[in-house]
Amino acid sequence: xxxxTQSSRYLVKRTGEKVFLECVQDMDHENMFxxxxxxxxxxxLIYFSYDVKMKEKGDIPEGYSxxxxxxxxxxxxxxSASTNQTSMYLCASSFQGSSYGYxxxxxxxxxxx
Amino acid sequence: AQSVTQLDSQVPVFEEAPVxxxxxxxxxxxxxxxxxxxxxxQGLQLLLKYxxxxxxxxxxxxFEAEFNKSQTSFHLRKPSVHISDTAEYFCAVSAPSGGxxxxxxGAGTRLAVHP
Numbered sequence: 001x002x003x004x005t006q007s008s009r010y011l012v013k014r015t016g017e018k019v020f021l022e023c024v025q026d027m028d029h030e031n032m033f034x035x036x037x038x039x040x041x042x043x044x045l046i047y048f049s050y051d052v053k054m055k056e057k058g059d060i061p062e063g064y065s066x067x068x069x070x071x072x073x074x075x076x077x078x079x080s081a082s083t084n085q086t087s088m089y090l091c092a093s094s095f096q097g098s099s100y101g102y103x104x105x106x107x108x109x110x111x112x113x
Numbered sequence: 114a115q116s117v118t119q120l121d122s123q124v125p126v127f128e129e130a131p132v133x134x135x136x137x138x139x140x141x142x143x144x145x146x147x148x149x150x151x152x153x154x155q156g157l158q159l160l161l162k163y164x165x166x167x168x169x170x171x172x173x174x175x176f177e178a179e180f181n182k183s184q185t186s187f188h189l190r191k192p193s194v195h196i197s198d199t200a201e202y203f204c205a206v207s208a209p210s211g212g213x214x215x216x217x218x219g220a221g222t223r224l225a226v227h228p
Contacts, residue, residue, distance in 0.1 A: 004156075031214050042220040043203070090156055094214045098207035099164050101147050102216060104156035 003027075006091050006105040013112050019078040021108050023091030029103070030096045032074035034058075034066065037088040037107075049074055050096070081112045115140040115206045119219035127227050128196055134189040134222045136204035146187040147205040147216065148178055157203060163187060174198070199226045 007022035023032065033048040035058075045058030047066040055066050063085060067075045074093075078085055088109050092102040120135040138144060145164050149157040161172025168180040178189045187204060204219040 043218045048215070092157075096214060098214050098216075099145050100214055101149075101159045101162055101205075102157070102214075104149075104158070106156045107154070109154070 004091055004093050004103050004105040006089075006108050008108050009106060011108055011110045013078075013081050013110065015082060015112055017078075017081050017112075019081045019110070019112075021076040021078075021089055021091075021110070023074045023076070023093075023105055024072055025074075025093040025103070026072065027093060027095075027103065028071070029093035030071075031094045032068065033092040033094075033102065034064075034074065034076045035090045035092065036060070037090055043090065046076065083112050086110060086112045115144060115208055115217045117204050117206050117217055117219035119202075119204055119222050121222050122220065123223045123225065125225045125227060126194055129193050131192050132190065132194050132198075132224065134202050134204075134224065136187045136189065136219060138185050138187065138204075138206045140185075140206065140208060142208050144206045144208050146178075146180060147207075148172065148176070148187070148189050149203040149205065149218075150174075151201045151203065151221075153200070160189070160202075194224070194226050196226050196228060198224060200224060 004025045034046045035043045049055045049068040065077045090107050091105040094100045094102045116139045118137045126132045147162045148160040151157045161170045163170045163180045171177045201221045205216040207216045
């Protein structure tokens with residue numbers, strides 16, 4: 001069964017900490033995405049990557065960075081966590097080409113205290 | 114540019130009743146259309162997709178959707194819902210391109226099935 005695996009389901013971090021959210025896919029997908037999901041705001045794209053070492057800003061990149069050193073792994077980094085980054089974070093991946101849907105991970109619920 | 118509007122943020126329905134979740138899109142080019150479901154505290158799962166051909170698309174869990182090009186709609190339907198269908202449903206659109214695959218998601222519709 002194809003999978004997108006997010007390293008943590010629940011995470012609690014302190015304000016100011018550097019936080020790493022890891023995402024790994026085993027489908028040889030070119031594209032990978034990070035979204036955050038908040039009640040009433042739907043899915044908002046933070047960053048995406050269409051190839052190794054390539055990254056593009058999404059709609060809300062402020063306060064985040066990403067790393068894609070290998071094709072299967074896409075990391076989201078919160079340089080200095082703040083309480084307004086408390087959210088559900090979803091990773092997704094897909095093949096190149098717009099007829100392919102995304103495969104999503106199970107999500108990481110991050111709480112910053 | 115494409116956009117997606119889900120017309121209802123919440124839809125309450127009784128068990129075994131039919132349901133329709135509405136989705137409209139805007140695009141100046143041909144599009145591909147998707148419906149995803151998200152159960153509580155989980156990621157999104159693909160329910161069905163329309164790429165071309167028959168406008169009635171059948172998906173998992175008894176759901177189906179109809180593509181209507183003149184109405185620019187892709188409404189999701191189920192003839193008889195179960196308690197287990199309680200979830201959030203997202204409509205999404207993408208356009209053919211040679212570049213990266215970027216889906217545009219609607220804001221979601223929360224389906225609440227009551228006994």
